[in-house]
Amino acid sequence: MIDAATHTRIFKILSDLSAVPAEQIKVDDRLREDLGLDSVSSMELVSMLSEEFNLDIELEEAVATTTVSALLSLAERRIPNA
Amino acid sequence: MLPSPPLASLTGPPLAAVAPVTLVEALHRLAERPGPWLHVGPGNAQRVYTGAEVLDLARRWRTALTEAGVRRGDRVALLLPNDERFVGAFFGAHLAGAAAVPLSWPVSLLDAGRKIEALRPLFGVADVRAVVTDPAFDKAMLGEVAQAAVVTEPAGVATGADVAPDPEETALLQFTSGSTSLPRGAEITHRALSTCVRSMCQQNEFTDGDVGVSWLPLFHDMGLAGGLLCPVVFGFPFHLMTPGEFLLHPGRWIQRFADVRGTCAAAPDFAWRLAARRVLNFKGDLSAWRIGLDGAEPVHRSTMDAFFARFGPHGLAETVLKPAYGLAENTLAVAIYDPRRPAPDVTTSLRSVPSVGGPLPGVSVRVLRDGVVGPEGHEGPIQVRSGSLMRGYFRNEAASSAALTDGWLNTGDLGVVQGGQLYVTGRAKEMLIQNGTKFHPYDLERVATDSVAAAMAGAAAFSTPGADGERLVIAVEVPAAFSGDVTRTVRGAIMEDLGVRVDVVLALAPGELPRTTSGKVRRGDAAAQLVGRVDG
Numbered sequence: 001m002i003d004a005a006t007h008t009r010i011f012k013i014l015s016d017l018s019a020v021p022a023e024q025i026k027v028d029d030r031l032r033e034d035l036g037l038d039s040v041s042s043m044e045l046v047s048m049l050s051e052e053f054n055l056d057i058e059l060e061e062a063v064a065t066t067t068v069s070a071l072l073s074l075a076e077r078r079i080p081n082a
Numbered sequence: 083m084l085p086s087p088p089l090a091s092l093t094g095p096p097l098a099a100v101a102p103v104t105l106v107e108a109l110h111r112l113a114e115r116p117g118p119w120l121h122v123g124p125g126n127a128q129r130v131y132t133g134a135e136v137l138d139l140a141r142r143w144r145t146a147l148t149e150a151g152v153r154r155g156d157r158v159a160l161l162l163p164n165d166e167r168f169v170g171a172f173f174g175a176h177l178a179g180a181a182a183v184p185l186s187w188p189v190s191l192l193d194a195g196r197k198i199e200a201l202r203p204l205f206g207v208a209d210v211r212a213v214v215t216d217p218a219f220d221k222a223m224l225g226e227v228a229q230a231a232v233v234t235e236p237a238g239v240a241t242g243a244d245v246a247p248d249p250e251e252t253a254l255l256q257f258t259s260g261s262t263s264l265p266r267g268a269e270i271t272h273r274a275l276s277t278c279v280r281s282m283c284q285q286n287e288f289t290d291g292d293v294g295v296s297w298l299p300l301f302h303d304m305g306l307a308g309g310l311l312c313p314v315v316f317g318f319p320f321h322l323m324t325p326g327e328f329l330l331h332p333g334r335w336i337q338r339f340a341d342v343r344g345t346c347a348a349a350p351d352f353a354w355r356l357a358a359r360r361v362l363n364f365k366g367d368l369s370a371w372r373i374g375l376d377g378a379e380p381v382h383r384s385t386m387d388a389f390f391a392r393f394g395p396h397g398l399a400e401t402v403l404k405p406a407y408g409l410a411e412n413t414l415a416v417a418i419y420d421p422r423r424p425a426p427d428v429t430t431s432l433r434s435v436p437s438v439g440g441p442l443p444g445v446s447v448r449v450l451r452d453g454v455v456g457p458e459g460h461e462g463p464i465q466v467r468s469g470s471l472m473r474g475y476f477r478n479e480a481a482s483s484a485a486l487t488d489g490w491l492n493t494g495d496l497g498v499v500q501g502g503q504l505y506v507t508g509r510a511k512e513m514l515i516q517n518g519t520k521f522h523p524y525d526l527e528r529v530a531t532d533s534v535a536a537a538m539a540g541a542a543a544f545s546t547p548g549a550d551g552e553r554l555v556i557a558v559e560v561p562a563a564f565s566g567d568v569t570r571t572v573r574g575a576i577m578e579d580l581g582v583r584v585d586v587v588l589a590l591a592p593g594e595l596p597r598t599t600s601g602k603v604r605r606g607d608a609a610a611q612l613v614g615r616v617d618g
Binding site: 019032033034036037038039040042043044046047048050051057058062063079 | 191326332516577
């Protein structure tokens, strides 16, 4: 499970990039269709996540991350003790 | 009586008459140079090719294309990512006597089927004999949509002979303007292509000691003529990265510069801004870097300042980042800022605009007023004349004659000539640009009105300068019966269909947009009226 602090930070990044208030972002939102992130900003999202949590995420993993829940499970898999 | 002001007309220095006349000749010369030339792939898994190996690769692609039925005078579409296959197949097409037709390669292959379908109108115009692509695309579907052979591998061994293209034969179709439903391909001859590349080389004073590092897509005019081809002519090493790698790890691009003592790159304004903002941990020396061209979208002074502030402490010279102006219809470059001739910004009603310098060698520019050359300082339509102009839009007589008048290209951009410098103050009147990609407002408007089920309603797409680059705005008339979240619906639909993010959605009442007497939305007037409602 992702801890509450990590969860909050991820939603903060999502909110900053999509300009959708964090409390309105739902776990099953799609990054493109629901949050309006284009390929550049989706990439930036994963990029910011990888930098903030010091992860080495590769391109294939980034392009496969198309929903908020996929992003959370990516974080869960990759962030130590998240 | 005051003297009349000088005319808004500039001519670049003469273009030095040096061989080669075609890029194919340049490739043959490149093959005689020893040492690594092309570097592909991430730093830890690099594939390196000498010029001779690239020529062999191009010949193997030429062989595969010939076996697929490609003949001299045909066209070959390239639907490929940034790697050696693009480089090989691009020259392979030329060696077969065919023109290359680069197509945009998506960052993600998740919706490859939709991508192919979206190319149907373009294939209808380009009439290609073959498509070179990655096996990830459905071969049967692509072949049906393109009405062409689909080639995914070069031949194992090159056979047959190279064609030496005539300079007046078509080298390239650049499909970067027009809507997705009515695509237009700028037809570039071998002479025009090499003229453009030589002009940039002369302006940038390239030598064989330079080192190029580019992640720009090769299907884009700036990535092709501005990234790949100057290194071909001068034989200097070229490090090819991918847009995905840059977007995910902007620091790797800058790091590569430090690692290989890179000297030159071109990128859209957003990319320099992204690198300045997103590269947090960087160690390395950037003092070898000479040239960073900032173009393909409006250039912001704040971007240049931020990039220098971020990397100046690592040895980056303040003169590296140079505003540039170019367009696919001129193959690419028209003007590049020269720091040896400094010029102040000009201020328009919307923002402060940096100079893009004077015209390149062999290029002339002028700014019109009422259809004739206007005075300096007047803002008007920019025209360009050069040896690298397109022949016209491929098989589109009407669009070609509208674009070319008496040997001058009507760029559709607005500008000012002042003190020997060109300032580009307004974008191509019809096109919107976001993150370096051009869009036709009509496409956005169509999807927006469809998404709120407003068949009779109107929409207007435009962009305005914001604090952090350009903001893309769509104003759409929403019928009273529509009950959903307008911003989410419109933004989501445009994203899904066109892959572009709209920054601001303005919901209007039906009939609120200004219209002509025939009922067409007056896009320019709408933008002027609504710009005050786009806050933040």
